Amino acid sequence: LQNHLWDACRDLTRPRLDSLAQRLDAKATWDDLVLPEEQMRLMRQIAAQVKERHKVYGEWGFDRRMNRGFGISALFAGESGTGKTMAAEVIANALRLNLYRIYLSAVVSKYIGETEKNLRKLFDAAEMGGAILFFDEADALFGKRSEVKDSHDRYANIEINYLLQRMESFSGLAILATNMKSALDIAFMRRLRFVLQFPYPGIKERLAIWQHALPPQVRYEPRQSQSTCRQFRFEYRAHRAGWRGAQPC
Known part of the structure; x- marks a missing residue:
């Protein structure tokens, strides 16, 4: 109340x-x-x-x-x-x-x-x-x-x-x-x-953001997602997906 x-x-x-x-x-x-x-x-x-x-x-x-x-x-x-x-x-x-x-x-x-x-x-x-x-x-x-x-x-x-x-x-x-x-x-x-x-998020932080952004029903391999985080900066992924830099996918 x-x-x-x-x-x-x-x-x-x-x-x-x-x-x-x-x-x-x-x-x-x-x-x-x-x-x-x-x-x-x-x-x-x-x-x-x-x-x-x-x-x-x-x-x-x-x-x-x-x-x-x-x-x-x-x-x-x-x-x-x-x-x-x-x-x-x-x-x-x-x-x-x-x-x-x-x-x-x-x-x-x-x-x-x-x-x-x-x-x-x-x-x-x-x-x-x-x-x-x-x-x-x-x-x-x-x-x-x-x-x-x-x-x-x-x-x-x-x-x-x-x-x-x-x-x-x-x-x-x-x-x-x-x-x-x-x-x-x-x-x-x-x-x-x-x-x-x-600070710009490191691999650990980017992975945590990515995992938090994915709905619970989405299945993925943790090793694969961590490798992806190493390979791509957020700005590049945001450009490909049309999302803002603050969003990891």
Whole structure:
């Protein structure tokens, strides 16, 4: 009953972000992830901090000792197809919260002041609805600040400064994904609470993903499947099958 009431409240307060973001149907669970132990530990820690933060800040009184926002931010870095989006879905599903993938093309505008306006709308709506924001290809939005050579550079840096301030004051969970960690702004990186590196899966991990993807009624020889995993990278198999890089078959 408690979960049904929570889900009803979540759906009623769902933010309207259709023009700026896509709501992801987060159905993935912890059992669906195949990641090293350290990454799994950090992900569970993220979920635990979001779930218990009101107790820590409110009941325990840590809000009186904090001079920044109560939000939690995490960076998921790694090659395409290493599980960054699924990891965000797992956390959202575990917390029973809405998850929104941000459309960078809709947020970033060539017109002065419009990007900041879109970001304000995005963060305000997410806070009102208690949603998780997932910035895919975050390096395009949170990239290094440039040397000011003209007015466009100056306003671009103002937008990044606004982002830094808004991320600090944001009361929700923001997850950023990138396959170019080195392109992110250094000052911004210091403000992130969690940084997870998603490694490309080895033979053992690829085999586990493959076995998990196959329905129970499909029969196969384990030795043959392991040999196939050695022979083909996921991107090649995905190209042949027309699937995404994150899927092994």
